[in-house]
Amino acid sequence: MxxxxxxxxxxxxxxxxxxxxxxxxxxxxxxxxxxxxxxxxxxxxxxxxxxxxxxxxxxxxxxxxxxxxxxxxxxxxxxxxxxxxxxxxxxxxxxxxxxxxxxxxxxxxxxxxxxxxxxxxxxxxxxxxxxxxxxxxxxxxxxxxxxxxxxxxxxxxxxxxxxxxxxxxxxxxxxxxxxxxxxxxxxxxxxxxxxxxxxHRSTILHCLGTLAAGFIGLSESDVVMPIVPMFHANAWGLPYGAMMTGASLVLPGPSSDPTHLLRLMETERVTVAGAVPTVWTSLVPQLSFHDLGATRFLLGGGSVIAPALSETYRVALGVPITHSWGMTEISPVGTIGGTRTQHRDATGAEQTAVRAAQGQPLPLVNLRIADVETGQELPRDGTAIGELQVAGPWVAGGYFQVDSAESFTDDGWLRTGDLATIDADGYIRLVDRMKDLIKSGGEWISSVELESALTSHPDVVEVAVIARPDPKWGERPVAYVVLRDGSAATGDELLEHITPSVAKWWLPDEVVFRTALPKTGTGKLSKSALRDSA
Amino acid sequence: MxxxxxxxxxxxxxxxxxxxxxxxxxxxxxxxxxxxxxxxxxxxxxxxxxxxxxxxxxxxxxxxxxxxxxxxxxxxxxxxxxxxxxxxxxxxxxxxxxxxxxxxxxxxxxxxxxxxxxxxxxxxxxxxxxxxxxxxxxxxxxxxxxxxxxxxxxxxxxxxxxxxxxxxxxxxxxxxxxxxxxxxxxxxxxxxxxxxxxxHRSTILHCLGTLAAGFIGLSESDVVMPIVPMFHANAWGLPYGAMMTGASLVLPGPSSDPTHLLRLMETERVTVAGAVPTVWTSLVPQLSFHDLGATRFLLGGGSVIAPALSETYRVALGVPITHSWGMTEISPVGTIGGTRTQHRDATGAEQTAVRAAQGQPLPLVNLRIADVETGQELPRDGTAIGELQVAGPWVAGGYFQVDSAESFTDDGWLRTGDLATIDADGYIRLVDRMKDLIKSGGEWISSVELESALTSHPDVVEVAVIARPDPKWGERPVAYVVLRDGSAATGDELLEHITPSVAKWWLPDEVVFRTALPKTGTGKLSKSALRDSA
CATH class of the missing domain: 3.40.50.12780 (ANL, N-terminal domain)
Incomplete structure (x- = not known):
């Protein structure tokens, strides 16, 4: 019937x-x-x-x-x-x-x-x-x-x-x-x-996803500024979502100059903005010179957002950077982070830890993790680490005119190449990209966790940790760091700073200082370019 | 492609x-x-x-x-x-x-x-x-x-x-x-x-509609109480919407006793509740005895909500009754009322007038009005009155195993039987049910407007205005009124009260006092039963 x-x-x-x-x-x-x-x-x-x-x-x-x-x-x-x-x-x-x-x-x-x-x-x-x-x-x-x-x-x-x-x-x-x-x-x-x-179907459903209250929750009263480029995964669906619900749109044009972006947010009374972490990092030094009181939601994605960065915004504006996880293949929004009612009585530190996770899937999106070797689904216990796989009506089922079999499971789920845990509340926490994970002495080291720890040092502006081939251990981590202008921090000082938060054998073998780190076309740190230049 | x-x-x-x-x-x-x-x-x-x-x-x-x-x-x-x-x-x-x-x-x-x-x-x-x-x-x-x-x-x-x-x-x-x-x-x-x-498709899309921020905007932080029965048009989609987004649900069981409902709203810290106007009316006398501070959204629908009733709640709780228009055929939510950014600088009275409208359609819902005689679409000027027609993926395209042709237009839109205006911002205002409109001396009188005017009298608990056949004018309005206990208000007093707000020839020929008015199976006032008993 x-x-x-x-x-x-x-x-x-x-x-x-x-x-x-x-x-x-x-x-x-x-x-x-x-x-x-x-x-x-x-x-x-x-x-x-x-x-x-x-x-x-x-x-x-x-x-x-x-x-x-x-x-x-x-x-x-x-x-x-x-x-x-x-x-x-x-x-x-x-x-x-x-x-x-x-x-x-x-x-x-x-x-x-x-x-x-x-x-x-x-x-x-x-x-x-x-x-x-x-x-x-x-x-x-x-x-x-x-x-x-x-x-x-x-x-x-x-x-x-x-x-x-x-x-x-x-x-x-x-x-x-x-x-x-x-x-x-x-x-x-x-x-x-x-x-x-x-x-059209996938785009409209994703659009409804951007309107769902408690996630991004675009509404008519919003002034939405996609800093994320419109040439990159539909600018995270923000333009279509804003237009469907009647939010005003602020389009920043070609410039990513921090002063330009902050002035625009201030004068247009922007309520929702979305950008990759490198952009959010670039705005920090001038944050205090602008009245961003209209802000209600700052969206970050594209790569992992260091908790220290999100906390900087939360302290300065009362609004953290909310973590989203997605991919071009997911239209692109898959999850939205942040706390829920079960965290209301948690301590500030616990809430910060929750906000560091990539969060829960939007309605209609299904996630699971699978053993990298066997493909078996792993438990949602917050501990088991597996490849994140995703299904949903706005998730790709193939690529345009190329053989795509290796990117999808037999039952049609997208293999994301991300390693993650999923907890009993369905929160995902990215551990690393499968290809960025460092295997040292047969054990895994998360480059993402090392980067988050290093970013919490006040002098660190940008950091990337990559693997260096090692005759004894197979691979060992090396950190590439950009310091703020005028900083005299040393490598030893940075390693000392992160010693309390990571296992001793995770400490990078070397800290290399650079004046800038290579970026991908979408403004993310490019570890492959770094590997090539290392 | x-x-x-x-x-x-x-x-x-x-x-x-x-x-x-x-x-x-x-x-x-x-x-x-x-x-x-x-x-x-x-x-x-x-x-x-x-x-x-x-x-x-x-x-x-x-x-x-x-x-x-x-x-x-x-x-x-x-x-x-x-x-x-x-x-x-x-x-x-x-x-x-x-x-x-x-x-x-x-x-x-x-x-x-x-x-x-x-x-x-x-x-x-x-x-x-x-x-x-x-x-x-x-x-x-x-x-x-x-x-x-x-x-x-x-x-x-x-x-x-x-x-x-x-x-x-x-x-x-x-x-x-x-x-x-x-x-x-x-x-x-x-x-x-x-x-x-x-x-399944229509129900899931409607469900996403109930999550859209700025409309009902159900989210995980809500505690949702559908007072509207689950046997009536999916309880307005609230149970499915709540469950999709993880809101808690409070189900009031068989009793519609005002004290029972208010206690439940108070003790469960209900944030969103939905009910027909007769229920909201029944709660008014005891509103001040309960702490409803958790309330963020009160949804009313099923029949027109008198502005005076909504204002009573707004003054008492800071939360008006938000008007929704819908039908069983629309899953059932079609529109959500309330003010938007363009009303921010409006006076209190202007905002009240906006809230009296049935509002704007949810995403994916299309509305138009058509001339009752010719079927021609009428302008969205806030003045032209026509039959409201509706299209959308959660709107019926036919009825189960009966000939449905007369309920739909040639291009497949549902003919609602409601008369309405649509303004340039897409707000609909219901004028009347086509069959409840009173034709007097060749001109139309809106029973809904007369009822809203009469409800603004402090002693009026319920009112229904119906047509009485009249040899000279064709039809004339008659008001059936339930007064609050102990009131000594007279018909003349009520007519005097509404004289400033309606045309003189609209004034009902008679005010008939009753101790109760007949209701339909869904708790709405039943004008057909009233006509039968009149």
Missing amino acids: DGLMQPRPLTLAHVLERAERLYAHKQVVTAGVERVTYADVAGQSRRLATALDSLGVPAGARVATFATNTRRHLELYLAVPITKRVLHSINIRLSAEHLEYIVNHAEDDVVFVDRALLPRIWPSAERMPKVRHWVVLPDDSDEPIPADPRVLHYDDLVAAADPFAGSFEDSFTLADENLASGLCYTSGTTGPPKGVVYS | DGLMQPRPLTLAHVLERAERLYAHKQVVTAGVERVTYADVAGQSRRLATALDSLGVPAGARVATFATNTRRHLELYLAVPITKRVLHSINIRLSAEHLEYIVNHAEDDVVFVDRALLPRIWPSAERMPKVRHWVVLPDDSDEPIPADPRVLHYDDLVAAADPFAGSFEDSFTLADENLASGLCYTSGTTGPPKGVVYS
Whole structure:
């Protein structure tokens, strides 16, 4: 016996048309550039929709963006999927080699590119033969625009198009909810990047996940600032979530300058912001110079957040950095950390320890840990360490046009490559990436725990611990550290500092000081680059 | 191009297994009877699942409940749908005629009935020949249990069954999300009751809707008390929503005694409660004798809430009654009222006026108004009045085994029978039920507005305005009023009280005083019964 509910598909068209109907007056601020409303964004998206038709972009074709967090990028987030094309947001920090690989692998039909970013991609254009058009998104740069018939100007293109006057939502049927809406390639620390293909259904369900109270809980009263780039895993779903519920959006543009970001948070009275730990670290020195009293939720993810960093924010603003765990493959949010009612009577230290965990899965997300050797599921006892595996309607079940078997279990769960524990309350605690774990004398050392301990030293700005081959022990840990300007801390001093918190044989064999550490395209510390340079 | 996400179905099995994994320790309190955990409820549900097998209940068969809000009813809410049977919750206040009609129409295979309610249904048993088993849910009553081989005892049945040890979630495929999970019959003010068939998909999406921040926003920190009966439209989705997010549940059992309800809210530190306006009205006289400081959200729906009633709560508790509009056909929540950021600078009176509206649709719900005569969509200008129509994935597209064409538009939207305006922010304001509107001298008079105006008189406890046939004007309004004990207010005094707020020709021709007004099975005022008795 089937239900007799209306066969309404879950599509991004609903997000646009809902914003038009309920939240037309709410604001979208692009830093330093302009202040528009959702009505403006929707109107532009309706023009862009017909502009894509006029360019002859077929249904299902990939439309790429090579762009920072701006209002025009948001219009592409909407117009591309709601006309049944696929939004391929490209990481702007990729190497030329990877860039060319993914544009060709995705068979991008059109690429929309920030004017300031032209120098990073135009030189590769001749090696991307399937791209028919390059559309330049204006910004405050004066990079020369190539005199080439394939190159178009975004504002001209959109202004010349008539707005689509009908209902995008009505153009979808139930089966269409499984159409691809977006495509993101993972960083690809081993092998070439792999494409994750989101559907309208998965994106809408993830969007509802970002609204769930007690998790991120986006609502109409929020002012949401995705510092995390829109070219990185849908900016954690924050733009779509904000628009679905009518929160204002603040898009910081290309600059990640701490003063710029903090001023924007202050002047726009931002309530929710999301960024990777390196960004949160970069803001700390100037935190006290800004009134961030409107803040209610700071989201951190992408790599493990040292408890000391989160505590710094909690003490300064009354708001910790809430840990989220996710992956491009998970749309990307899988878990949200923080305390629950069972921790109400816990001591401050106990609560800090809970906040250091990556937290509980969002509704609809299932997690388990499995023995790395046997694949057997391990107990949820907070002690057993296994590979974290994840299932859910917004979790990838395969990669785009590559053999994906090794990334998934026989029953279809995603193998994350993260080692974790799960406790009886379903909290996960990441131990390490499987490939970053250090095996010394047959026992495991968590690089993540060593990094968290070292970060708690007041002079440490950034740290990465990696394995060094060792003839006796197999591998031994080495710490790479960036100190704050003017610090005279020594390696011995740092090791002494962490001695109370880690096992003696975990202490790194060496502390190497650097002025900066290499980052991945998404701004995370790159241990593979560090290994290469070590 | 299709997405490459995991084909994970949306099913109620996830709600049970999520509660087991994350919220096993959270409490379910049944008033006066017992205090258990979600682990207990889940364990019992796992036994009940195999008990249903042992009774030979086929997949897809209807399993009926005739029960109040208790822990055992919650177990049925879970075990029936997650084993792919259909939960048919029967309104315990139906007439014998309707009761027999729907049990036979639904072809219920088994009926679970509160012991105290046996006298209301057992006399009809011989006219319900397809029911193979009657299972008695123990309560504090000592109603005689019929000595009949079909009659079983719930606790014996469940205790004798082995708990299902596997994953219910794994037993569902993507296509299964459209399986029926529940069946509710509408009150049927005209013609026989009509069955609404919920699917797992619609129920899970509605469940996510109840978690959305800024709407009901259920979260783990809530203590949720559905005063609205579990036999009425899924108790507004509160039990499933609470369990999905780990909120504690307080189930008030069979009594609707005001002291009982208020004591329970006070002692259990209830944060969210939902009830129809007549219940909220009944609590007012004793509100000041209880500490309801934990309250954060009071949900009202089922019929229009007089602003005066909501204001009474806002003044007393700092929490108004938030208006929700919905229907059994909408799972049932369609809108949530209350103010938004655009009302922050409004005066108190303006905010009260906003709160009197039924509010904005939940995510995924679409609303429009249409001309009653032509069916043409009307503007969203806050002025045009039309029939409210609704579309969405948790909105019915048909009724169970009856011709439903007249209830739906050609493009599949539900015709609600409510007259409403929609303003530019998407707020709906109900004007009246189409059948309750009074047509006088060719112009419409809203019975709802007259009732709201009369309710603002301090001596008025309940009021209903209905049409009386009139030779000159066609129809004229007549008010039926219940005064508080000891009041000496006269009809003229009441009419004088409302004269400033309504047009002069709207004033009722007569005010009739009654000691009580007739109610429907769901506790709403029954205007059809009043018309019959008038």
